[in-house]
Amino acid sequence: MKILIINAGSSSLKYQLLDMDNEKLIAKGNCEKIGLSDPFISYKHDGKEEVFAGAKNHEEAIKKVLDILVDKKGGMLKNFDEIDAIGHRVVMGGWIFKESTLIDDKVIDEIDRLSEMAPLHNPAHVLCMRACKKVMPKIPQVAIFDTAFHTTMPEKAFMYAIKYEDYEKYHIRRYGAHGTSHRYVVQTLAKVLGKDVNKVNAITCHIGNGSSITAIKNGQSVDTSMGLTPLQGVVMGTRSGDIDPTVVQFLCSHKNKTVDEVLTYLNKECGLLGVSGVSSDHRETSKEAENGNKRAKLALDLLAYSVKKYIGAYMAVLNGAEAIVFTGGIGENSFEAREQILEDMEALGIVIDKDKNKNFKRGQIELISAENSKVKVYVIPTDEELMMARDTKEIVKNLKKSK
Ligand code: AMP
Numbered sequence: 001m002k003i004l005i006i007n008a009g010s011s012s013l014k015y016q017l018l019d020m021d022n023e024k025l026i027a028k029g030n031c032e033k034i035g036l037s038d039p040f041i042s043y044k045h046d047g048k049e050e051v052f053a054g055a056k057n058h059e060e061a062i063k064k065v066l067d068i069l070v071d072k073k074g075g076m077l078k079n080f081d082e083i084d085a086i087g088h089r090v091v092m093g094g095w096i097f098k099e100s101t102l103i104d105d106k107v108i109d110e111i112d113r114l115s116e117m118a119p120l121h122n123p124a125h126v127l128c129m130r131a132c133k134k135v136m137p138k139i140p141q142v143a144i145f146d147t148a149f150h151t152t153m154p155e156k157a158f159m160y161a162i163k164y165e166d167y168e169k170y171h172i173r174r175y176g177a178h179g180t181s182h183r184y185v186v187q188t189l190a191k192v193l194g195k196d197v198n199k200v201n202a203i204t205c206h207i208g209n210g211s212s213i214t215a216i217k218n219g220q221s222v223d224t225s226m227g228l229t230p231l232q233g234v235v236m237g238t239r240s241g242d243i244d245p246t247v248v249q250f251l252c253s254h255k256n257k258t259v260d261e262v263l264t265y266l267n268k269e270c271g272l273l274g275v276s277g278v279s280s281d282h283r284e285t286s287k288e289a290e291n292g293n294k295r296a297k298l299a300l301d302l303l304a305y306s307v308k309k310y311i312g313a314y315m316a317v318l319n320g321a322e323a324i325v326f327t328g329g330i331g332e333n334s335f336e337a338r339e340q341i342l343e344d345m346e347a348l349g350i351v352i353d354k355d356k357n358k359n360f361k362r363g364q365i366e367l368i369s370a371e372n373s374k375v376k377v378y379v380i381p382t383d384e385e386l387m388m389a390r391d392t393k394e395i396v397k398n399l400k401k402s403k
Pocket residue numbers: 207208209210237280281282283284328329330333334
């Protein structure tokens with residue numbers, strides 16, 4: 001079964017073609033700068049990378065990706081009919097979508113209706129779903145929601161203590177994000193522990209450019225650090241994370257900015273970038289810190305400290321976790337970040353083995369806690385696309401092929 005996975009943003013469209021008979025990646029790429037000047041499409045397969053002319057809108061991008069995939073020279077498919085299903089990543093499923101869902105017109109309208117909560121993403125997802133429907137009307141499509149995994153949170157975790165009527169009327173609450181990644185790593189953790197996922201209690205730390213920490217009880221998300229939007233939570237590449245809302249008012253009045261402008265500032269100019277003044281990239285900031293840049297060091301300290309606090313809070317929420325998992329670009333690759341986050345947590349039963357943490361082959365699952373650590377600490381590379389493809393396969397496998 002061949003599945004095309006699509007992850008559409010406002011001006012980009014990442015794609016992966018997977019063979020789900022053996023869970024192998026066939027090809028992948030990105031349509032970048034859609035609708036902007038100099039758009040292009042990258043295409044990687046068999047260890048090679050090619051670049052093609054880009055697209056002026058999402059529909060054209062889909063058509064071009066399909067042309068590339070069936071091209072006689074470098075294409076990996078004979079024709080479109082080889083694609084059995086398409087899986088779309090959807091950033092915001094709100095309170096409506098609790099699991100991955102087969103797409104029809106009603107589902108697309110609902111995703112569109114949720115655009116207010118994810119104005120940069122949901123409109124692009126909708127455009128892409130409609131474009132796929134037009135170009136490949138008979139191929140089933142599935143929506144996989146970043147928020148779905150967190151819909152198991154209890155009210156006390158997802159509610160903000162605002163007026164109840166406003167919560168009811170406007171659906172203002174915590175939704176979280178990165179759900180597909182947290183779900184993938186906890187399922188992988190369960191396999192590693194040799195347990196049923198429904199019996200796993202863990203804290204999963206997805207730390208990349210955007211980051212979120214999740215408390216998982218009996219395989220289900222019971223709390224997560226991101227909120228109504230991905231601005232809340234730990235310190236990130238360009239996002240401030242948790243902040244007193246009064247800061248917004250201060251910045252508006254002192255910098256003569258609108259609320260929208262300050263929210264853009266908190267999303268795009270803060271975090272590692274804002275504090276260090278150097279870069280949103282963890283590697284770059286680390287290099288600067290090593291060279292003696294104090295603000296770069298401070299930015300890294302803030303990030304690590306904010307993650308440590310969430311881990312502490314979730315240890316309390318879970319009454320102790322059996323494992324902590326690191327994933328995401330920083331979580332998987334920066335031994336310094338992991339060490340800094342988990343230092344001085346022996347009182348909570350968390351002890352890292354510094355050698356193991358530093359010296360293992362990247363890209364593999366690794367146990368990095370010391371033998372005397374009550375809580376096991378793992379690095380587990382995430383694979384959101386594989387998780388999406390598994391969901392898509394599960395949902396479409398019983399559909400009658402109408403191609
Ligand atoms: P992501 O958003 O998950 O792709 O993660 C991006 C972040 O991971 C950036 O801040 C990168 O600097 C960081 N990152 C990626 N590779 C490494 C590495 N080898 N060492 C440290 N940080 C890394």
